[in-house]
Amino acid sequence: MKPLALFGGTFDPVHLGHLSVAWEASELLDAEVRLLPASVPPHRPPPIAGAAQRTAMLRAALRGQARLTLDTRELDRSGPSYTIDTLHELRAEQGDRPLVLLLGADAFAGLPSWHRWRELFEVAHLGVLSRPGVEALLPGELQREIAGRRGTDAADLRDRPAGRVLDLAVTSLEISATRIRELLAAGRDPRYLLPCGLFDDPALLGPYRKR
Numbered sequence: 001m002k003p004l005a006l007f008g009g010t011f012d013p014v015h016l017g018h019l020s021v022a023w024e025a026s027e028l029l030d031a032e033v034r035l036l037p038a039s040v041p042p043h044r045p046p047p048i049a050g051a052a053q054r055t056a057m058l059r060a061a062l063r064g065q066a067r068l069t070l071d072t073r074e075l076d077r078s079g080p081s082y083t084i085d086t087l088h089e090l091r092a093e094q095g096d097r098p099l100v101l102l103l104g105a106d107a108f109a110g111l112p113s114w115h116r117w118r119e120l121f122e123v124a125h126l127g128v129l130s131r132p133g134v135e136a137l138l139p140g141e142l143q144r145e146i147a148g149r150r151g152t153d154a155a156d157l158r159d160r161p162a163g164r165v166l167d168l169a170v171t172s173l174e175i176s177a178t179r180i181r182e183l184l185a186a187g188r189d190p191r192y193l194l195p196c197g198l199f200d201d202p203a204l205l206g207p208y209r210k211r
Contacts, residue, residue, distance in 0.1 A: 003031040003098040003157055004090070005127060008074070008083065010177075011037045011054050012047035013205065014061045015194050017175035019068065021129050024170040025102050026067050029127065029154045033102070034071040035062070038081035042115065048181065049207040051075040057204050060197035084116045087123040096161045099124040102168075105136040112141050121149065125157045125164045131172045184208035 007022045018035075026033040037054050040046060047054065051072075058070050073089065074081040083101065090099060101124045103111075108128045111117050120126065130136070138146075151157060151166040175193050183190045184205055191199065198204050 001097050001158065003029055003100050003125075003154075004094060005029055005031040005033045005100040005102050006036055006071075006086070006090070006124075007033055007102040008036040008038055008081075008086075010041055010044065010047040011035065011058055012049055012177055013054070013057050013180060013194065013198065013208065015175045015177060015180055016192075017173040019061065019195060020173050021104075021170045022068055022102070025127060025129060025168050028168050028170075029100060029157065031100060033068050035068060036071050036074055036086065039075045039077065040080045042080045042082065043110075043113070053204070053207050056201075057198055060200060060204060061195040063197050080115075082115045084114075084119050084123070087120065091123045091161075098157050098161050100127045100157060100166075101125070102127045102129055104128075105130040109136040109138050109142070112139055118145060121145070121163050124162050125151070125166065127157075127166050127168050129168050129170050129172075131169070181208045185210050 005025060009018060011018060022033050022035065035058060037058060039051060055072055055075065062068055062070060074086055087099060087101065101120065103126060105128055108126065146165045149163060149165045151164040156164055157166060180190050180193055185208060
């Protein structure tokens with residue numbers, strides 16, 4: 001069964017770094033990838049752009065292709081956007097379909113700070129997006145939790161719905177959403193850092209420009 005992979009973030013704004021790693025992960029896993037914008041991220045300040053604005057940016061960015069799709073369930077839910085709640089909801093919808101939570105290597109290393117983090121392995125596989133040859137230092141409790149869970153290739157994720165950890169070597173584009181917001185606030189035009197669809201409507205980037 002083709003896996004469903006999930007790539008979360010604030011997407012404030014969505015940029016080419018987000019889209020390129022999601023696209024590569026989709027190809028490596030032969031999976032549908034859904035982008036899941038967070039409403040109230042537990043580990044960072046609230047986004048500058050509102051839910052409707054970020055949804056509009058993502059829709060514009062994803063036009064013209066079908067490999068990456070948008071899932072707004074966290075924006076539609078009140079309270080903090082806890083990943084475990086989202087995964088339980090998707091598991092109830094998807095049955096035994098393999099679910100893969102996509103995480104950057106740094107986020108994966110910080111997993112023990114997440115809400116009910118050990119439950120994640122009960123409802124999903126974890127796909128760790130990393131640059132080739134670069135390894136993050138993992139805390140001991142995470143190393144113990146993933147011992148015996150390591151997969152060697154995408155086929156390891158297809159024979160069960162959850163529980164494996166797979167490293168996915170992707171091309172990391174060092175693009176910073178913070179830097180993009182700074183450029184826009186200064187009246188600059190970060191055209192080749194953002195998907196071209198975001199420039200079709202001047203209002204899409206309005207939240208980041210100085211009034």
